[in-house]
Amino acid sequence: MNLSTFLWLFISQSYLKGNGVFSHIFLGLAVFTALAPAVLFFILPACRDFYREKLRLSLFIIFGAVFLSTTFYLVQSDLLLGKLIIDARYEESHGTLETIKKVLQVSFILLAACAGIFTVIFQVSLNALTADLKRTSYMLTAAINITLLLVCLILVNYAARVRPASIDTSTIRKFSLSNEGRAIIKGIDRKVEITAFYAYFGELHKEVELMLADIAQTNPRISYTIVDAIRQKEIADKKKVSSNKVVLFESINENELEINKRHQSRRVSVVNNNDLKKMERDFVSAILGVTQTRKKIYFSAGHGEYSYTGPFVEKLISILHDNLRQQAYEIKYLNPAAGFPPRVPGDADMVAIINPQRDFSKQEKQALETYFFGGGKILLAVEPDSNADFSELLDPFEIKLQKKIVVSEFPYSSKKNNSILFATNYGGHPIVSRFIEWPEQYRFSVWPGTGYFDTFKDRLATHKTYEKRFFVNSNFKSWHDKIRNGVQDGKREPYQAFKLAVAVSLPDRDPNKIEQKMKPDQGDKANRLRLVAFANASFMTNEFIGNGKNHEIANNSFQWLLEDERIMGKLPKKLNESKVKLTSTQDDFLLYFMAFIWPFTILISGFFYVRLRKKNLEHAKEQKTG
Amino acid sequence: MTDARQNTRNYLMPIWQIALKEWRGYFHSHLAWGVIAFFLLIAGLLGYFYIKFEKTSFLAMQRVFYTLSGTTMFVSVLISMRLFAEERSKGTLELLITAPITEGQMTAGKYLSVMMFLLIWVTLTLPLPLMVIFYSEAHWGQLLSGYMGVYLLGCATAAVTMFYSTLTRVQLLAAVMGGGNVTVFLLLGFFSPYVGSPVKEIMRELSFYVHYMDFEKGVIVLRHLVFFIGVIIFYGYLAVVSLQARRWR
Numbered sequence: 001m002n003l004s005t006f007l008w009l010f011i012s013q014s015y016l017k018g019n020g021v022f023s024h025i026f027l028g029l030a031v032f033t034a035l036a037p038a039v040l041f042f043i044l045p046a047c048r049d050f051y052r053e054k055l056r057l058s059l060f061i062i063f064g065a066v067f068l069s070t071t072f073y074l075v076q077s078d079l080l081l082g083k084l085i086i087d088a089r090y091e092e093s094h095g096t097l098e099t100i101k102k103v104l105q106v107s108f109i110l111l112a113a114c115a116g117i118f119t120v121i122f123q124v125s126l127n128a129l130t131a132d133l134k135r136t137s138y139m140l141t142a143a144i145n146i147t148l149l150l151v152c153l154i155l156v157n158y159a160a161r162v163r164p165a166s167i168d169t170s171t172i173r174k175f176s177l178s179n180e181g182r183a184i185i186k187g188i189d190r191k192v193e194i195t196a197f198y199a200y201f202g203e204l205h206k207e208v209e210l211m212l213a214d215i216a217q218t219n220p221r222i223s224y225t226i227v228d229a230i231r232q233k234e235i236a237d238k239k240k241v242s243s244n245k246v247v248l249f250e251s252i253n254e255n256e257l258e259i260n261k262r263h264q265s266r267r268v269s270v271v272n273n274n275d276l277k278k279m280e281r282d283f284v285s286a287i288l289g290v291t292q293t294r295k296k297i298y299f300s301a302g303h304g305e306y307s308y309t310g311p312f313v314e315k316l317i318s319i320l321h322d323n324l325r326q327q328a329y330e331i332k333y334l335n336p337a338a339g340f341p342p343r344v345p346g347d348a349d350m351v352a353i354i355n356p357q358r359d360f361s362k363q364e365k366q367a368l369e370t371y372f373f374g375g376g377k378i379l380l381a382v383e384p385d386s387n388a389d390f391s392e393l394l395d396p397f398e399i400k401l402q403k404k405i406v407v408s409e410f411p412y413s414s415k416k417n418n419s420i421l422f423a424t425n426y427g428g429h430p431i432v433s434r435f436i437e438w439p440e441q442y443r444f445s446v447w448p449g450t451g452y453f454d455t456f457k458d459r460l461a462t463h464k465t466y467e468k469r470f471f472v473n474s475n476f477k478s479w480h481d482k483i484r485n486g487v488q489d490g491k492r493e494p495y496q497a498f499k500l501a502v503a504v505s506l507p508d509r510d511p512n513k514i515e516q517k518m519k520p521d522q523g524d525k526a527n528r529l530r531l532v533a534f535a536n537a538s539f540m541t542n543e544f545i546g547n548g549k550n551h552e553i554a555n556n557s558f559q560w561l562l563e564d565e566r567i568m569g570k571l572p573k574k575l576n577e578s579k580v581k582l583t584s585t586q587d588d589f590l591l592y593f594m595a596f597i598w599p600f601t602i603l604i605s606g607f608f609y610v611r612l613r614k615k616n617l618e619h620a621k622e623q624k625t626g
Numbered sequence: 627m628t629d630a631r632q633n634t635r636n637y638l639m640p641i642w643q644i645a646l647k648e649w650r651g652y653f654h655s656h657l658a659w660g661v662i663a664f665f666l667l668i669a670g671l672l673g674y675f676y677i678k679f680e681k682t683s684f685l686a687m688q689r690v691f692y693t694l695s696g697t698t699m700f701v702s703v704l705i706s707m708r709l710f711a712e713e714r715s716k717g718t719l720e721l722l723i724t725a726p727i728t729e730g731q732m733t734a735g736k737y738l739s740v741m742m743f744l745l746i747w748v749t750l751t752l753p754l755p756l757m758v759i760f761y762s763e764a765h766w767g768q769l770l771s772g773y774m775g776v777y778l779l780g781c782a783t784a785a786v787t788m789f790y791s792t793l794t795r796v797q798l799l800a801a802v803m804g805g806g807n808v809t810v811f812l813l814l815g816f817f818s819p820y821v822g823s824p825v826k827e828i829m830r831e832l833s834f835y836v837h838y839m840d841f842e843k844g845v846i847v848l849r850h851l852v853f854f855i856g857v858i859i860f861y862g863y864l865a866v867v868s869l870q871a872r873r874w875r
Contacts, residue, residue, distance in 0.1 A: 077822065105824045142867045149863055153856040157831070160849035169767025170844035171684070200819045200830075206839055231819055273682065580683050580762040590677065590757055594670030598753060599663040606659025613654060 005033045005066055009073060030070060062118045069111035076104035117147055164217050168210075174276060175210035177218060181284050185218045190291045194224035195248045197241050199231075208247065208270055211279055215287070222287065245271045247283070251290040264290040266328070288564075289328035295349040295562050297324060298334045303388065304357030306541060314543035317354060320554055329562070340364070344371035350561045352379045355537035356388040365392055377530045377561040381537035384451035394533065397468050397504050398456040401535060406452050406498045407486055408478040421447040421474050421500075422548075429471035429503050431532070431556040435549060445472065446547040450536035452480075452498035472501035472534075472553065501553070503560070504531040532557045640727045644735025649742050652705065658743075661704050665697040666750060673754045683762030690755050691772035691842045698776050699808060701747055702740070702783035707801035709736045709788050710869070714795035719872075729869040733788070733862060740784045748777055768844035775841020778854040779834060783808050785861040792868040808834065 008030035012023045075081055081104070085097045168176040177185060194212055198205040205226065212224040229236035229244045239248055249266045266286035270279055301307070306317045308331075321331060334340045334351060341363040344351060351371065360368070369392055372378050380390055384403040394401060408421045424444045426432035435443045453470060479493040488495065506529050534557075539550045582590065652658040676689035713719040722732055755772065758764045787804025794800050815833025818826045830836050837850040 109824070109828075138870070138873075142870070146863065146867065149860060153860055157849065157852055157856060160852040161831075165848040166840075167846045168844065169765070169771045169846065171763070171765040171767070175843065175845050201816065206843060210840065210843070210845055228819060578683065578763070579681060580677050580686050580758060580764075582678065582761055586761060587678065590761075591674050594674050594754055594757070595667060596670075598750075599666040599670060602666060602750060603659055603663035606653070606656065606663070610654060610656055610659070 005030050005070060008033065009070060062115050065111045065115035065118065069108050069115060072104045072108040072111065076101050076108065164213060166210075166214070166217075168214075174279075175207060176214040177211075177280060177284075181280050182218050184284055185215055185222070185287065188219050188221060188287060188291050190221065190251050190253070192222045192249060192251045192287055192290060194222065195235075195239060195241075195250070196224060196226050197229040197236060197239075197244045197246045197248070198226055199228050199244055200226065202228075202244065204245065204270055204272075204276070207276055208279070211283060212247075215283065241267075245269060247286075249283075249286040249290050253291075253293065264294075264328070266290050285327060292328065294328055294330045295564075296330045296332055296345075296347050297558070297562075298332050298338065298340075298345065298348045298351045300334045300351065300353040300356065300360075302335060303360060304355070305353065306355045306537060314541060316542050317540050317545075319542050319545050319551075320540050323551070323555060324558060327559075329558070341367040343367050344376065348376070350377035350379065350558070352381075352558075353388075353390075354379070354381045354540060355383055355386065357383075357386055359388045365390075369393065372529055372531070375528045377528075378532075379557060379561055380531070380533040381540060382451075382533075382535065383537050384449065384535070390533075393531065397466060397502075397531070399468070399502055399504075399533070400454045400456065401451060401533070402454050403451045405449060405481050405484065406474060406478055407481045408475045409488075421450050421478060421498075423447060423472050423474050423500060425473040425475065425497065427469050427471040427473065429469040431503060431553065431560050432471050432549075435552075443549055445549040445553055446539060446544050447474075447500055447536045448538045448544055450500055450539075452500055452535050453502050453533070454499070466504060466506045468502060468504050470499040470502050472499075474498040474500060500536065501532070501534045503557075504533075505529070528563070530561050530563075532561055637731070640731050641735040641738060644727075644732060645738035645742065648709075648736055648739030652739070652743055658705070661701060662747060662750060665701050669693050669697045669751055669754060677758055677761075683758060683764040684768070686762070687755060687758045687764045687768050687772065688842045690758060691776060694751055694754070694772070694776050695779050695838055695842075697751075698744070698747065698780040699783045702744065702780045703787045703801050703805050703808070705743055706740050706784040706787040707791055707797045707804060709740070709791045710865075711791040711795055711797040711800045715797070723869065723872060729866045733865050733869065737785065737788060737862060740788070741781055744777060744780045744784065747780070748773055765844065771841050771844045771846050774846060775838050775850075778841075778851065779838050782834065782854045782857040782861075785858040785865075786811075789861045789865040789868065792865050 008026045012026035012030060081097065081101050085094065085101060166176070168174075194215075196208050196212060198208060209226055216222050216224050227235050229241055229246075236242065241248060247268045247270060249268070251264050253264055266289045268279075268282045268286050270276065270282075275282075299305070299307075306315065308316060308318050308321045310316050324331060332338060332345075332348075334344065334348075338345050341361070344367055348371070351368070368378070372393060378393065380393070382388060382390065382401060382403075384405055386403070390401070406421055408423075422444050426435045426443070452474070474497050476497050477488075477495050478498055479488050479495055480498075482493055483489055538544055539547075540554050545551050545554065672693040673690045676693065677686045680686040680689055710719065713722060723729070755764075755769050759766065759769065783804070786807050787800060790803040790807070791797070791800035793803070811832060811834045813833075814829040815836040818829040818833070821829065831853075837853045840847050840850060
């Protein structure tokens, strides 16, 4: 009767989910089988008299355990407490309700186990009334030992589940964090909840779960659950997820002043094996994205810059904008409405000036200088035909922008374009440091109609007060296209390498003339100024950003300027998994060997071994009798 | 030799002797060789098709171990069904029980023989995943992890069937009961998506396949190791209790 109680309950609440007439019927059955023995026991005096006192106690315990267990199960089910928890998702009471649910679940299981154990004890005791005491004692001891062993094994399994440990022996550890990723995750100091929407036993479910388990193991503040969006629709609807293969990262930012922006969330789709390669990068970026205060990037406007919207899609920088937004950066515009000029807004984490056609006014330049030398971050991308002049920003670092078109030969493209330069040489800087891992033919970048940088001195200078790195250089087969025909014209246009991009940072307090521009009370903030300048802006447009390493250079520049080196340049894992390729001979060998030769070799060996042994035994027997 | 070491040696020696005797016995009949050859053929055929048609070498290796897990479970059931059922049917179980060894030593010895047999079986299947490694960029780590999972799965299945072989004198019945129990353990995971918490979590925790899946992918997780060892210990103890119960009658 007790076992059947749990069976009816299971069918009613878990299988039928409490819906429909049949669910209620099974629920009624469960209540009946839970209470009927107790009712019978109390109603029928013959039953009570039959059992001795100790047995009556066992029965009381069994009935009580079953009743309480049933009640706790019903209360914690989705019918009651589960609904309350979902409704209180973002309220303070949510944590309390979750704790209550867990307590009820543990209690329900313990009480069910208690009912089971006492049923066994009852049965054994009953047996003792009529059977041999010694045998009964053996049975009781065995039952208790088995129960204790089971409890110990459950506890050990629970401990192994709570304190997980694993070794990832797969190629390049694709199901666990790299050392860098682990260091980043360990540093997260805010709670993050991850909900992965995958069908259990579905495609990629296990792969995603292994990575999430490793992340949760690395930082206890991060927790995850796996939900089937099709079967658990109410949870999916609450999270506004309509299908599987989506991972949702959520965190509450208590420091955010605007209440409606406190809840931060990111979504990552892991749909196929290609996505597995960048799974770690995407997950770590998403976690950083929901736990960091949103950084603000101010784009300059009003001087003919490339913009987010416009009539010619290929001339926009909308792909770049969207990518920055996906990384949780807030995009704003530097215009009079934002208070510029006379100053750059105080909440600007960086300023991006991309392809200004007209020069900035004196007041605007003053505002930019004040911002920059006060510890600001600026990204400059200026075309050779631009009228804008930023020598005030570049001169202190002995950099000069040469507005002359440079081009190169085309080793990596079959399309001839006489104003495109291909670069494959990168200097030692975090923005491009990862590129050296790739072979030369896969690390090219495309620079249409680019100028170049020059230094005041002949050699590259690295002052101890500031660091300057020309991190993108053209190929050695590049030339200044004076005649503008795209063809290298002998000695008039000699081959040389040109500097296309420069990054400047100020690690220590600067005693030289740069300090004159900084306010004395800026202190350490001023030391955090950073500048990235490109002698080209078109490489960031929709037309060219997808070529070669253009997108990574642009993206990494923004991340470096915003001091997000932790997620910068995390390349997808290099998974060289291809199909098993067999030649015709190998194919035949594999089939015939594995399916026929090997098994039959074993069979024949066994046959002869058994025959030989039989012969030896017979021979030995004959010798003995002989 | 100190007393403790001598006592340990005295306790372990009968286990080893029983194990050796059983292990040799496996190879003295055509049945064991036939079982090995048959399941090698099945594994070889299925493995060949997976290697040839799977999209990547990783998936091919995963599928090879999926095949090996199934064949290993069958081999475990067939080998362990006779452990005690055969003794009972021949009438030699009473002799064993009255011998100066405990039921624990007897069970441990017989189980050790099955573990040794499974080791031979696993070694004989080695050419299959080795082919994947030689003809592609598959990783040795996945091979080691996969075999660990296959071996643990085989040992757990053998422990379950060994317990059932103590309950009956009919070997086939022991195989059916053991196989049925293992099937329930396998199916628990597949039916878990259809139920709610906490029953869903309990079913997944008890599922053999859920605990095996990570080994296929090359990840060795401690709680899966603990689970399989727990199953082996639990059913091994049940087998011991079942043998001891004969004394009560």
